[in-house]
Amino acid sequence: MHTVNFTRMEDGTREEYEFLDRKEQEFTAGLPDRIMASLRKLEHSISGYRINRLEHSLQGATRAQRAGESDEFIVSVLLHDIGDDLAPYSHSEMAAAILRPFVSEKLYWIVKHHGVFQMYYYAHHCGGDRNAREKFKDNPWYQDAVDFCHNYDQNCFDPDYDSEPLEFFEPILRRVLARPSMEDPEQVARYGASS
Numbered sequence: 001m002h003t004v005n006f007t008r009m010e011d012g013t014r015e016e017y018e019f020l021d022r023k024e025q026e027f028t029a030g031l032p033d034r035i036m037a038s039l040r041k042l043e044h045s046i047s048g049y050r051i052n053r054l055e056h057s058l059q060g061a062t063r064a065q066r067a068g069e070s071d072e073f074i075v076s077v078l079l080h081d082i083g084d085d086l087a088p089y090s091h092s093e094m095a096a097a098i099l100r101p102f103v104s105e106k107l108y109w110i111v112k113h114h115g116v117f118q119m120y121y122y123a124h125h126c127g128g129d130r131n132a133r134e135k136f137k138d139n140p141w142y143q144d145a146v147d148f149c150h151n152y153d154q155n156c157f158d159p160d161y162d163s164e165p166l167e168f169f170e171p172i173l174r175r176v177l178a179r180p181s182m183e184d185p186e187q188v189a190r191y192g193a194s195s
């Protein structure tokens with residue numbers, strides 16, 4: 001079988017859906033390669049800062065790695081702005097959606113809201129509310145999100161910082177994307193536990 005026969009999903013057979021399931025698994029196996037390609041494209045993202053978005057992401061990930069953070073944490077930093085290219089109005093949510101199966105619920109939440117937390121550093125210069133993150137002040141992960149932005153985002157625009165290259169993070173990225181997060185029972189139920 002090279003393709004299914006149906007033109008309406010309701011007409012598909014079990015055999016066809018088993019075939020499509022295998023095709024989907026093959027395609028999903030290419031996810032790390034597609035994420036690497038997307039990260040490379042950040043080199044040509046938003047201009048005006050002293051370094052490009054890829055260098056910003058590498059600087060954050062390098063700081064996280066040198067601070068002894070976990071692989072999941074490092075990858076969350078590396079990918080936190082991957083949505084800049086296609087989701088300029090909701091880049092945090094896009095990055096969080098990509099990471100969701102592979103990281104803890106806490107890291108998912110931090111990445112999803114990092115844009116709001118990051119506003120603390122600049123919104124008051126542009127007529128916005130720098131304290132918009134206060135709406136999350138009762139969340140148990142509030143301080144973790146504050147720290148994420150303070151240590152691995154707002155301070156990562158330094159052209160003199162000796163960041164590791166993208167290739168350094170590739171094996172870490174592949175390890176994290178190889179299985180769903182073991183900390184999240186909902187994800188384990190959906191994708192199955194890995195050994």
Ligand SMILES: [Fe+2]
Nearest residue numbers: 080081114115
């Ligand atoms: Fe961001």
Ligand SMILES: [Fe+2]
Nearest residue numbers: 056080081153
């Ligand atoms: Fe950022």
